[in-house]
Amino acid sequence: MLSANYGTDPLLRRPFSFHRRLGKDFQILYRVLGKLTHILKDKKTRDIVEIMGPLGNGFPAAKTKEKPILVAGGLGVAPLFALAETVAGENPIFFLGAKNKEEVLCIDELKSIGINTIISTDNGTLGQKGLITHIVKKFLTRNASHITDYRLYACGPKPMLKNLSRLTKKIRLKGYIALEENMACGMGACLSCVVNTRKGLKRVCKEGPVFPMGEIIWER
Amino acid sequence: MGKINLSVNLGKLKLKNPVITASGTFGYGDEYSEFVDLNNLGAVVTKGISIKPMKGNPTPRICETPCGLLNSIGLQNIGLETFIREKIPYLKRFDTKIIANILGSSVEEYTELAEKLEEAGVDAVELNVSCPNVKRGGIIFGTNKKALEELIGQVKKKTSLPIITKLSPNVANIKEFAEIAEGAGSDIISLINTITGMSIDVRTRRPRLANITGGLSGPAVKPVAVRMVWECHKAVLIPIIGMGGIISAEDALEFILAGASAVAVGTANFVNPKATQDILDGIRSFMIEEGISNISGITGGLRC
Numbered sequence: 001m002l003s004a005n006y007g008t009d010p011l012l013r014r015p016f017s018f019h020r021r022l023g024k025d026f027q028i029l030y031r032v033l034g035k036l037t038h039i040l041k042d043k044k045t046r047d048i049v050e051i052m053g054p055l056g057n058g059f060p061a062a063k064t065k066e067k068p069i070l071v072a073g074g075l076g077v078a079p080l081f082a083l084a085e086t087v088a089g090e091n092p093i094f095f096l097g098a099k100n101k102e103e104v105l106c107i108d109e110l111k112s113i114g115i116n117t118i119i120s121t122d123n124g125t126l127g128q129k130g131l132i133t134h135i136v137k138k139f140l141t142r143n144a145s146h147i148t149d150y151r152l153y154a155c156g157p158k159p160m161l162k163n164l165s166r167l168t169k170k171i172r173l174k175g176y177i178a179l180e181e182n183m184a185c186g187m188g189a190c191l192s193c194v195v196n197t198r199k200g201l202k203r204v205c206k207e208g209p210v211f212p213m214g215e216i217i218w219e220r
Numbered sequence: 221m222g223k224i225n226l227s228v229n230l231g232k233l234k235l236k237n238p239v240i241t242a243s244g245t246f247g248y249g250d251e252y253s254e255f256v257d258l259n260n261l262g263a264v265v266t267k268g269i270s271i272k273p274m275k276g277n278p279t280p281r282i283c284e285t286p287c288g289l290l291n292s293i294g295l296q297n298i299g300l301e302t303f304i305r306e307k308i309p310y311l312k313r314f315d316t317k318i319i320a321n322i323l324g325s326s327v328e329e330y331t332e333l334a335e336k337l338e339e340a341g342v343d344a345v346e347l348n349v350s351c352p353n354v355k356r357g358g359i360i361f362g363t364n365k366k367a368l369e370e371l372i373g374q375v376k377k378k379t380s381l382p383i384i385t386k387l388s389p390n391v392a393n394i395k396e397f398a399e400i401a402e403g404a405g406s407d408i409i410s411l412i413n414t415i416t417g418m419s420i421d422v423r424t425r426r427p428r429l430a431n432i433t434g435g436l437s438g439p440a441v442k443p444v445a446v447r448m449v450w451e452c453h454k455a456v457l458i459p460i461i462g463m464g465g466i467i468s469a470e471d472a473l474e475f476i477l478a479g480a481s482a483v484a485v486g487t488a489n490f491v492n493p494k495a496t497q498d499i500l501d502g503i504r505s506f507m508i509e510e511g512i513s514n515i516s517g518i519t520g521g522l523r524c
Contacts, residue, residue, distance in 0.1 A: 003491070008287040008439045008467065012491055052493070182280050184289060185490040189247035191296045192282040201275060201296065219278075 001052045001186035002028070002036075004043065010035040013052065015183045015205065017079035017155075020109070029078040029105065055186050057210050059083045059153055059176055066151035066174070068092035071136055071164060073156020074099065077106050079178050079209075080155050088113050095139075097132025097156070101125035132156075133163045140171060147173050152213070154178070162218045175213040179204050224507050225514045226500075228262070228481050230459040231407045233344050233382040235262035235317060235482060238515055239472065239500045242463050242486030243268055243321035243346060243386070244293065248307040249314075255493035260500065262482060263317035266307065268348045270323050271332060273299035277353060283419050283428035288440030288465075289487050290417055292353045292431035295323060300333060304340040312341065319384065323348040323358045327374045334379040345381050347371065347406075350388030350413035352435045362388040362413075365400050372404035384461065387411040387452075389441075394448045395455035402456040410461035410484065411452060412445045438487040439465040446478050453479020453520050467495065469502020479520040 001013035014036045019029040032041050043049065061083070068087045072080045077096060084094055094117045098104040104126050110117045119127025120135045128135055140147065152175030154164050161177050168175050181193035181204040188206035195202055196217040202208060226237035240263040246252055249264045258264060276296025283290050297303075303320070311318045320342045322333040334345050349362030349371065361367045368385070375383055385401040387394055389412040401409050414435025419428040427433075445464025452460055462480025466472050467488040475483045488495035503515065512518060 010284060011287055011289060011438055011487070012284055182282050184282050184291070184487075185251075185493070187251055187493065189251040190245065190282070190291075190490055191276060191293050192279070192291065194276065194279065194281075194296065 001055065001183070002040075003050045004036055004039045010039075012184050013050075013186060015055075015180075015186055017178065017209070018054070018058075018082050019078045020081055021085065029075065029081070031075055052186065056205050056208055059086075059178070059210050061086045063087075063090065064151060067149055069095065069136070069139075069150050069152045069175075071095045071097075071132060071152065071154040071156070071160075073097050073132055073154075073160040074103060075105070076154070076156030076160075076178070078155070080153065081106050081109060083153055084110060084115050085113060088115060092116070093118065093139075095120075095132050095136050096127075097121070097135070097160075099123065131160070133160055133167070136164065137167055140167065140173065144171060147171055151175060154213075161216075165213050165216060165218065168213050176210050177213055177216070178209045179211065179216075180209065181205075223513070224504060225516075226504065226507075228516050228519075230461070230481055231382060233317065233408065236315075237262045237500055237503075238476065238480075238482040239496050239503070240317075240319070240461065240482055240484050241265050241489065241496060242484035243348065245486040245489045248298075248303070249311050250307070252489065252493055256497050258311070258314040258316050261316045261496055263319050263343070264311060264314075265319040265321055265346060265484060266303070266311075267297055268295050268321040268323045268351065269297055269300055269303050269333065269337075270295065271300050271329050273297060273302070278430040280428065280430055282434075285417070285419050285436065286440060288436050288438040289490070290419055290429060290434040290436050291414070292429045292434035294353050294431065295348075295351055300336060304336065308340050308342065317343040319344045319346055321346040321348050321386070323351065325360075327371050330371060330375050331378040334375050334381065334383075338379045338381045342381065344384055344408075345375070345379065346384040346386050346410060347375065348386055348413075350386050350390075352388070352390060352414060352416040352433070353431060359388060359390075362386075362397070363391055365397065368397065369400050369404045372401060372406050376405040382407040384408040384410050386413055387448075388413050389444060389448055389464075390416050395451045398452040398456045402458050406458065408459050408461060409452060409456065410463065412441070412448050412464045415441055415444065437465065439467060439471075441465045442471060442474075446474050449475055449480050450478040450522065466499065467491070469499050469506055472499050472503060473506060473518075476515070476519055477522045479522070481516065481519050
């Protein structure tokens with residue numbers, strides 16, 4: 001949970017994921033969208049922001065015999081890049097989707113750590129044309145006979161996560177997704193960020209943001 | 221100068237200091253215990269408790285508005301049984317008062333909650349009659365004078381605990397409700413609950429909250445809350461717990477000068493989990509600077 005001003009507007013901290021480790025430092029990746037990110041973009045080196053964290057869980061990083069498939073939609077690449085760094089030695093495949101060429105992030109960074117990256121854009125301006133979900137689906141269908149060799153991790157817009165969950169359930173692929181919700185406190189008190197799961201309501205900030213794929217009950 | 225005395229008496233409810241938490245913003249206390257020493261608080265007011273657990277409203281449940289927070293959590297809570305079994309024993313380990321905020325959709329539900337919570341050892345109950353976010357919730361009582369009078373009277377018969385009535389600001393004249401509460405036997409009133417509001421995303425033309433409307437809190441509501449505390453202070457003799465957008469000691473002192481005997485910190489807990497402690501420290505410094513030995517001496521000390 002990050003605060004970049006000491007006033008009352010914006011009032012609440014905003015949740016961000018760890019994006020990249022740089023020695024003792026770390027990076028966050030954000031889109032300039034609202035009041036807080038507008039303040040953040042004008043910060044200079046050595047300016048101070050206040051962070052409360054780390055909070056919640058992360059992707060289970062224990063090495064497994066399964067090969068990691070990482071699926072990022074848009075800014076969903078933010079936490080998945082950190083995971084890619086962790087699992088770089090396990091020969092992962094990174095599916096990176098965005099609306100258009102301009103919104104495809106981290107290509108060079110992924111290349112620099114040697115990650116096999118497959119790109120798609122909705123309008124075809126970079127990589128394959130179409131939703132990343134469809135590209136992943138094709139890949140998984142091709143590899144259906146040995147699907148248990150893989151494990152999937154995803155972060156991105158809700159419709160993407162919902163479709164991926166449906167797909168992985170059908171083909172019985174194990175996986176984890178990182179969710180995003182509006183949060184006020186980030187420490188489990190306000191109950192703003194709850195998500196409906198097979199084990200009842202869970203707080204994205206506390207029991208999440210990472211959940212096993214089959215655990216979420218999607219609306220409609 | 222002599223020792224600073226921060227203790228306040230809200231009728232028979234005695235607090236070691238006037239800083240308490242606002243229901244719904246401090247969980248059941250345990251969430252905050254790694255940030256704040258709960259022993260230092262005047263009281264912990266817990267999240268609203270109903271007889272059966274409640275699931276609350278769909279998400280998005282919150283959105284931020286200028287200097288404010290709009291929420292429609294919808295009273296999600298663990299229910300009376302789990303609260304008594306798991307949360308009260310935890311809170312009892314601390315030297316602070318436990319105030320349980322309670323809500324129901326009938327008089328009987330409130331009386332049952334009050335009786336069982338008295339048995340379980342809480343120090344007071346706060347009647348939630350003002351949550352704007354659930355149709356069947358307490359707001360029916362909080363905006364209808366006859367229903368409010370009946371509710372307080374019935375709870376009073378069933379418990380010897382101090383009763384705090386939390387008033388809704390979503391009425392034409394809040395002091396009439398304060399007078400009703402006092403007349404019906406409420407020992408204390410607390411105000412304000414959130415102000416009903418809404419926010420629209422103009423690009424999607426959709427409301428920003430799944431519930432469409434929500435309750436506004438935070439610094440944006442503070443002037444309204446201070447005014448209402450002042451009005452109620454002039455209208456009733458029972459003590460007042462003031463709240464609404466308090467994020468600093470100065471904010472808290474405004475409420476005290478307007479007539480509050482104690483203050484509740486709400487939305488500020490979300491921004492700064494140590495807000496209650498910081499505000500308490502600030503009040504203490506203010507007293508030293510101003511040469512005030514008893515905090516209770518400046519309640520209603522507004523000069524005008």
